[in-house]
Amino acid sequence: MADEINSQAQDIAMAIIANSGDGRSKAFEALTKAQNGDFEEAKKLIKESSDAIGQAHDVQTQMLVDEANGKKTEFSILTIHAQDHFMTSLLANDLIKQMIKMQEEINELKGEK
Template structure:
């Protein structure tokens, strides 16, 4: 069994990376770089999958009777994961909004500024 503290730290790292990539996707969409925004969303999805896999491993260990001590670090890791998941969902929505705004501007023949 992998050391649980290492798995918990991996959860924090991957979730944090996912959130950062999601934020970069929003910044790219705001600058009308939708290709970069979509690439950053792909990166965020890959990182969130790594975080989720780590969480699943911890849950599997728990189900097998290898209980993880409830610590502030574990709570922090779960908080990071939930925040990253929410942030990723919101980033996808914001990219859609920025994209729709650009489509409307193009249809109207204005740059909106």
């Protein structure tokens, strides 16, 4: 039983890490596209980033709901690491969205589109 609980906790943590990592990578790809003036692709990538981070958020939310309903999740350094990945990816996504807008404004001011 303990191995089953531990395995479930690892699966949850890995789902958060994988989705968060994908989201963070897509966000930085979007920033590079924006810096190169490809705003259409940047917006597509930032949407993909938001979607991946949203999937990580869904897993995290389920953990919170489970705990609120009395089902305890076994925490480990892997779970903490997963939460760290999620929060940094969420922050990167939010900041890069603003950076893309700023880059669009810079390009517009410079007469570039």
